[in-house]
Amino acid sequence: MSTTTKSAKIDRLAELTARNETASGASLWVEAFRRLRRSKMALIGAAIMAVFVVLAIVGPWIAPYSPTAQTWRDEVFVNRGEFVGPRGDNWLGLDHLGRDLFSRLLVGTRQTLLVGVVSTVLAFVVGAVIGGVSGAALAFGGRVGRQIDTVLMRLIDMMLALPSLLLAVSIAAVLGQSLTTVMIAVGVAQIPIFARLLRGSMLAQAGADYVLAARSLGVRRRRIVLAHVLPNSLGPLIVQSTLALATAIIEAAALSYLGLGNPDASQPEWGVMLAQAQRFFDQEPMMAVYPALGIIITSLGFTLLGEAMREALDPRLRS
Amino acid sequence: MSLLELDDVKVHFPVKRGVLFDRTVGHVYAVDGVSLSVEAGQTYGLVGESGCGKTTLGRAVLRLTDITSGRVVFDGTDLAALPDEEMRRTRHRLQMVFQDPLGSLNPRQNIESILAEGMAAHGIGANREERRERIVEILRRVGLPAGALSRYPHEFSGGQRQRIGIARAIVLEPDLIICDEPVSALDVSIQAQVLNLLEELQDALGLTYLVIAHDLAVVRHISDRIGVMYLGSLVEEAPSDALYAEPRHPYTRALMSAVPVPDPEVEDNRERILLRGDLPSPANPPAGCRFHTRCPWRQPERCDTERPALTDLGDGHRVACHYAAEIADGTVQPIRDLAPPVLRDVPGVPAQAGGGEEPVPAAS
Ligand SMILES: Nc1ncnc2c1ncn2[C@@H]1O[C@H](COP(=O)(O)OP(=O)(O)OP(=O)(O)O)[C@@H](O)[C@H]1O
Ligand code: SF4
Ligand SMILES: [Mg+2]
Numbered sequence: 001m002s003t004t005t006k007s008a009k010i011d012r013l014a015e016l017t018a019r020n021e022t023a024s025g026a027s028l029w030v031e032a033f034r035r036l037r038r039s040k041m042a043l044i045g046a047a048i049m050a051v052f053v054v055l056a057i058v059g060p061w062i063a064p065y066s067p068t069a070q071t072w073r074d075e076v077f078v079n080r081g082e083f084v085g086p087r088g089d090n091w092l093g094l095d096h097l098g099r100d101l102f103s104r105l106l107v108g109t110r111q112t113l114l115v116g117v118v119s120t121v122l123a124f125v126v127g128a129v130i131g132g133v134s135g136a137a138l139a140f141g142g143r144v145g146r147q148i149d150t151v152l153m154r155l156i157d158m159m160l161a162l163p164s165l166l167l168a169v170s171i172a173a174v175l176g177q178s179l180t181t182v183m184i185a186v187g188v189a190q191i192p193i194f195a196r197l198l199r200g201s202m203l204a205q206a207g208a209d210y211v212l213a214a215r216s217l218g219v220r221r222r223r224i225v226l227a228h229v230l231p232n233s234l235g236p237l238i239v240q241s242t243l244a245l246a247t248a249i250i251e252a253a254a255l256s257y258l259g260l261g262n263p264d265a266s267q268p269e270w271g272v273m274l275a276q277a278q279r280f281f282d283q284e285p286m287m288a289v290y291p292a293l294g295i296i297i298t299s300l301g302f303t304l305l306g307e308a309m310r311e312a313l314d315p316r317l318r319s
Numbered sequence: 320m321s322l323l324e325l326d327d328v329k330v331h332f333p334v335k336r337g338v339l340f341d342r343t344v345g346h347v348y349a350v351d352g353v354s355l356s357v358e359a360g361q362t363y364g365l366v367g368e369s370g371c372g373k374t375t376l377g378r379a380v381l382r383l384t385d386i387t388s389g390r391v392v393f394d395g396t397d398l399a400a401l402p403d404e405e406m407r408r409t410r411h412r413l414q415m416v417f418q419d420p421l422g423s424l425n426p427r428q429n430i431e432s433i434l435a436e437g438m439a440a441h442g443i444g445a446n447r448e449e450r451r452e453r454i455v456e457i458l459r460r461v462g463l464p465a466g467a468l469s470r471y472p473h474e475f476s477g478g479q480r481q482r483i484g485i486a487r488a489i490v491l492e493p494d495l496i497i498c499d500e501p502v503s504a505l506d507v508s509i510q511a512q513v514l515n516l517l518e519e520l521q522d523a524l525g526l527t528y529l530v531i532a533h534d535l536a537v538v539r540h541i542s543d544r545i546g547v548m549y550l551g552s553l554v555e556e557a558p559s560d561a562l563y564a565e566p567r568h569p570y571t572r573a574l575m576s577a578v579p580v581p582d583p584e585v586e587d588n589r590e591r592i593l594l595r596g597d598l599p600s601p602a603n604p605p606a607g608c609r610f611h612t613r614c615p616w617r618q619p620e621r622c623d624t625e626r627p628a629l630t631d632l633g634d635g636h637r638v639a640c641h642y643a644a645e646i647a648d649g650t651v652q653p654i655r656d657l658a659p660p661v662l663r664d665v666p667g668v669p670a671q672a673g674g675g676e677e678p679v680p681a682a683s
Contacts (some may be wrong), residue, residue, distance in 0.1 A: 211421035213484075214380050217437035217491070218410030228425055 006160055012238055013310075014200025027294055032312040042308035048301025055106060056113040063103040065090075067268045073098030082283040092290055093275075096280055104268040105290055111262075111269035112298070115183055116248040120241055122187030127194025128237065130156065134195065135202030135233070136225045153199070156192045164189035168251055172260040179262040182271075186251045190244050198238055201233035208232075236248075241304030247300035253295050270294050320395065321356035322527050323380070323495055328353045328389035330372070330379050334602060347602045349375040351551035352389070354629070357380045357495070357544075362521065364538030364559070366574070367548030368598055373531045374418070376640075377497045380529070381413055382406055394494070411441045414488035418500040420480035424472035430458075430483060431468040437491050454490065460523075461486045461516060478509035482516065489520060502537060514541055524661040533572055539563065544635075547571045550609045551601055553629055557636040567638040567647060569614045608641070615653035616646050 036042045065071065075084050084094040084235045092101040134152040137145035159167065171185035205211060206229055214224050249270075255261050256271030257278065265272075270291040277288035330350040335341040347564055349372040367373055372386040378384040380391050391398045393413060401409065417423035424433060432452045435447075444450035455465045461482040472480060481501060488496050498517065511636040518541055520526060532538045538545060539559065546556040547570065555568035566572045573592040594613045599605055605612050607623040614622065621641050629639040638662040 208415050209419055210425040212378070212383050213415070213417060213423045213487070214425070214436065215383055216410060216413075216415045217487070218440045220405045220407070220440065223440075231427055233426070255536055 007157055010193060010196040011200040014197050014233075015204045032309070035312040036308060039308045039312065042312070045301045045304030045306075045308060049056065049305055050299060051112065052109065052298045052301065056109040059106040059109045063100075063106045065100040067099065067101040067104040067107040068266055070098045078280065081283045083126060083280070083287070085284075087284065093284075095287060096276065096284075100169050101287065103292060104273060105270070105294060108268040108270050108291070109294075111179075111267050112249060112252070112271070115179070115186065115252040115269070115271075116245045118183045119185075119187035119248045119252070120190070120244045123190035123194050123244055124237065124241055126187075127191040128198050128234075130191065131195035131198030132202065132225075132230065135199040135206070136229070138199070138249060139203055139206035139229070140225060145227050149199075152195075159189075159192040160196070164243070164247070165251055165254055167207070168255060169258060169260060172255050177260060177263045179264065179267075182252050182255050182261055185255060185260075186248045188249065189251065193244070194237060197236050198233060201236050202229050205229045205232050239306060239309045242302050242309060243245045246302035246306065249295060249299050249302075253291075258292065322355040322359040322394055322663065323529070324390075324392040325353055325355050325376075325380070326390040326392065328376070328379060328391060329387045330375050330384060331387045344509045347604055348551050348604055349601055350379060350386075351601075351604070353548075353551075353553055355546055355553065355556060357527060357529055358526055359494070359527050360521075361543040362530055362538075362541050364542030364545040365529060365531045365548060366535055366538055367533065369533055370598060370601065371406065371548045372551040372601065373533070373548060374499055377415065377499045378530065380497060381410075381415055383415075385665065395564065408441070411437065411443075411491035412494045414491060414493040415539045416481070416488055416496060416498040416501045419504055420477055420484050421472060424473060424480060424486055429469050429471050430463075432474075433483065434458075434487055434490050437487065443491065454486075457486045457490045460489070460520070464626060478504050478513060481505060481513050483517065485513075485520070489524060489526075492524070493526070495527045498528060500531055500533065503533065510537070522667060532572055547574065550599065550604050552609065552639070553637075554610065554639045556629065558634070561634060561636050565636075565647075567636065568610075568640050569616050569646065570610050597615050608639075610640075616642060616651055617654065618642060618651065 060067075072084065072090070072094050076082060076094055076096060078096050084090065084095070084098075086093045090100050090102060092105065095101050130152055134149045134156075137152075139145075141148060168185040168189040171188055173179050175181040175184065184296065202225075207209035211224060211228055214228050219228075252261070252269075253271030253274055256269065257275045259275065261275060262269060262270050273291040274288055274295070277284075277291065281288055328350060329348075329352055331346040331348055334345045334347060336344045352373075353376060355363065364557050365373055365376070373420045375384060379386045380393075380398075382391075393409075396408070396409075398406065428436075431451065431454060434457065435444075435450045438444050438450050438453070444453055451468070452470065458465060458467055463479060463482055463486065466482075467475070467479075472483065473481065481504075485501075501517065502513050505513060514537070517528065517530075521528060521603040528541075530538055530541060535545075542559045544556065545559050545562050546553050546658055547568065548554070548560075549570050555562065555566070555571045557567075562571065563575070569592075573594050576592045592615065594615075596613050599609075599612055607621075607625055608614070608617075608627050611617045611622040617623075618641070625641070627639045627641045631637050632643060640646070642651045
């Protein structure tokens with residue numbers, strides 16, 4: 001997809017959701033929630049998300065063993081291709097260092113969620129600042145505002161033109177390996193979507209009658225942006241966050257897989273686990289399958305919920 | 320002197336096209352040279368079909384849309400020349416009531432916050448309590464319960480929402496209120512109530528109104544003067560009674576003939592004029608008289624080439640038609656094959672639309 005169609009699509013989404021929002025006022029959210037409750041997609045997504053979040057919180061306490069203790073290291077011989085599969089004591093078997101896979105998977109939930117949430121929050125905040133400045137400048141800043149918007153949007157479109165994984169890889173390569181790097185790299189890659197979304201949404205709101213009314217009342221520009229336009233423009237971003245979280249989890253795993261992930265071995269994380277298991281894929285494929293399944297199911301859950309929310313807010317976007 | 324004077328006001332929107340760079344490929348002549356004046360304490364009714372530029376004109380007066388040329392003089396000051404901050408401080412004197420009552424209220428604000436916002440912006444009322452006192456008083460005036468304060472726009476009916484919009488305007492004690500189709504979104508049964516409220520408030524507060532409508536019936540009773548707009552310009556303007564007694568412009572006559580008369584005998588016998596064709600696009604208005612593509616009285620050459628100016632025919636009755644006098648005394652007759660015939664003295668024959676002709680929309 002070319003950048004222009006990509007950004008045009010984001011703009012259209014912003015405009016549609018924004019327009020729909022004011023059309024029926026606050027009741028839109030009530031109605032969207034009602035539609036959401038009837039949607040199987042949303043229910044499945046929400047259920048997966050709930051399980052994931054609960055496990056992320058309680059995982060370390062309910063894990064049967066320490067995720068880092070190499071308790072059974074005498075039983076695994078990588079050189080001779082001797083691995084240990086599922087058994088009574090270790091439900092999912094052992095990893096290449098003789099650690100309990102099930103415990104590692106459980107404890108790794110937290111780290112995985114952390115990477116997803118932190119990078120999404122980063123993308124949301126920075127994207128919202130850029131998009132908000134851009135939208136406000138274009139809608140209320142006159143000629144200078146138009147120029148500010150043009151500069152910012154060129155930047156955003158350039159970022160949008162790069163595939164987000166490529167962007168993340170470049171950032172990770174520059175910053176060096178660490179957990180923070182992963183979060184920054186994955187987050188930055190998602191900034192442009194949030195920025196364009198908020199800008200589009202704000203532009204749609206800026207033309208609404210209630211904003212004209214505020215202007216004709218003599219309300220100051222700053223208050224119009226902060227009290228009227230912005231709060232009514234955030235809806236689409238909240239929906240986007242759910243989708244971004246899914247992408248973030250996958251991209252963090254991809255970075256780990258490419259050897260750009262968190263080098264700290266004391267905290268298991270699904271992406272790192274997957275990357276390590278890759279070396280032994282021929283002998284013990286299941287070692288890779290478990291974290292991969294975890295990543296797929298959780299990101300599927302977030303995606304289902306996000307898409308359902310988007311649809312509930314604007315049924316016209318289906319397809 | 321008039322409270323509000325428009326002098327040859329034009330609002331042209333550029334039409335942009337282009338992949339990389341926006342090129343201006345033309346203009347929408349939304350408002351194209353309107354001059355009118357509104358006297359203090361009076362009501363000026365502005366009427367015209369959908370898309371003729373009424374809303375744009377209203378917004379241009381309030382500087383919500385930039386004007387391309389011309390002057391908007393309010394109480395002696397040219398608003399277009401005011402610096403931004405001074406304009407903002409003048410805004411409490413000119414207010415607007417919107418066509419879409421719900422869309423013009425922020426769904427996230429409760430009624431108190433909606434009404435207090437303008438007061439705060441202009442430093443009316445020292446504190447929250449003072450403002451609330453005044454808001455309660457205004458709510459009572461527009462017929463809303465004091466309990467409305469903490470409720471949100473979606474909890475009200477259409478008529479109540481429009482009352483909130485009216486309250487928001489009068490709480491600033493304005494001199495002039497522009498009402499942009501204030502009742503067209505409301506049920507017919509509620510329309511009269513809201514119009515009555517507007518009249519009551521005018522008497523009590525000495526307000527001046529510019530009321531916009533697409534329907535002559537709406538402005539008939541409340542207006543002192545009426546202007547009829549067609550494709551961005553005024554085609555006729557007269558004191559309300561004079562306009563109804565004797566519409567001079569062919570377009571006004573057509574509009575008027577679409578308004579039903581309560582008396583059945585008069586209703587059956589009255590003149591009905593059906594206009595052929597659609598409203599031309601304001602991006603590409605016809606040359607000469609803007610109305611010539613649809614005018615049953617159109618005369619060769621002059622109507623197609625020369626644009627008639629709005630000229631005073633006496634008693635403040637202004638008409639923009641080359642042949643207004645001749646049409647009135649019957650020397651110029653409607654051309655029957657160009658437009659459907661004018662039906663006169665044909666009892667019991669209902670207006671029929673056939674062969675691509677359509678009645679003048681009374682409501683659009
Ligand atoms: N911002 C804009 N950019 C370009 N064209 C515009 C803009 N606003 C209005 N127009 C065009 O100007 C013309 C007049 O519009 P306007 O809304 O003033 O008409 P109106 O008389 O109020 O109609 P209605 O009865 O439908 O409200 C229309 O053709 C409209 O499409
Ligand atoms: S000037 Fe000609 S076309 Fe225009 S209204 Fe008069 S008669 Fe009709
Ligand atoms: Mg309008």
